[in-house]
Amino acid sequence: MSWTDERVETLKKMWAEGQSASQIAKELGGVTRNAVIGKVHRLGLSNRTPGKGEGEADPAPEAAKAAAPQPKPAAAPKAEAPRPPRPEPEVRPAAPPTPMRKPVVPAGQPLPPQPSANEISPEALAKVGEIEKKARRLSLMELTERTCKWPIGDPATEDFWFCGLPAQPGKPYCEAHVGVAFQPMSARRDRRR
DNA sequence: CCCTGATTCGC
DNA sequence: GCGAATCAGG
Numbered sequence: 001m002s003w004t005d006e007r008v009e010t011l012k013k014m015w016a017e018g019q020s021a022s023q024i025a026k027e028l029g030g031v032t033r034n035a036v037i038g039k040v041h042r043l044g045l046s047n048r049t050p051g052k053g054e055g056e057a058d059p060a061p062e063a064a065k066a067a068a069p070q071p072k073p074a075a076a077p078k079a080e081a082p083r084p085p086r087p088e089p090e091v092r093p094a095a096p097p098t099p100m101r102k103p104v105v106p107a108g109q110p111l112p113p114q115p116s117a118n119e120i121s122p123e124a125l126a127k128v129g130e131i132e133k134k135a136r137r138l139s140l141m142e143l144t145e146r147t148c149k150w151p152i153g154d155p156a157t158e159d160f161w162f163c164g165l166p167a168q169p170g171k172p173y174c175e176a177h178v179g180v181a182f183q184p185m186s187a188r189r190d191r192r193r
Numbered sequence: 194c195c196c197t198g199a200t201t202c203g204c
Numbered sequence: 205g206c207g208a209a210t211c212a213g214g
Contacts, residue, residue, distance in 0.1 A: 003205085020197065035207050037198060042205070046199075141214090144195055 001030030124179040136164030148174035
C-alpha cells in the first residue's frame with residue numbers, strides 16, 4: 001500500500017479528529033500504526049512541541065485545542081450493544097466515604113434509560129451481582145476493545161465506573177454482562193398462547 | 194497487560 | 205519517503 005492522495009487525506013482528517021494512530025491504521029488498512037505515525041510526522045502533523053521549529057511561530061494556540069473528540073463508550077466495531085444497559089440501581093458498593101456529597105447533579109445530564117424490571121433470568125442477575133463486586137472499576141479512558149464496557153453506578157456521581165473485566169471476544173461485555181445485555185428477545189413470555 | 198505517540202535508522 | 209523496531213509514557 002502506498003500513500004495515495006486519498007489515503008493521506010483520510011489520515012489527515014482522522015488525525016485532526018483526534019483518532020489514534022492505530023485506529024487510523026485500521027481504517028486505512030494495509031498499514032500499521034507505526035506507518036501512520038511515521039507519515040503523520042513526515043507531514044508535520046505531529047503536536048508542535050513548544051519552543052521548537054523555526055518557521056513555526058504559531059500565534060494562534062487557542063484555536064487548535066478547541067475541538068475535543070467525543071469519546072465513544074462502547075465503540076465496538078462489530079457487535080454493538082443491543083440496548084443501553086442499566087444494571088442494578090440497587091448496587092452501590094461504595095458510597096459511604098462521601099458525606100459531603102449532594103450537589104452531584106452536574107448539568108441536566110439525564111440519567112441513562114432504565115430498562116425497568118426486565119425479564120432477565122435470576123441466575124444472570126445473580127451472576128452480575130457477583131462479578132460486579134470484582135469489577136476492575138475502570139474509567140472511560142481505560143476501556144479497550146477487550147474490557148467489559150458495562151457501566152456500573154450513577155454517571156452523575158463518583159460512584160461510577162465500568163466493569164472492566166475481560167470481555168468476551170467480539171463482544172463489548174464480559175461473560176456475565178453479556179448474559180444480561182443480550183437477551184434472546186423476550187426470554188420467555190407466557191407459555192403458549 | 195493493554196494502550197498511546199515519538200524517534201531512530203536501514204531500506 | 206517509508207515503516208519496523210524501539211523508546212517513553214499512561
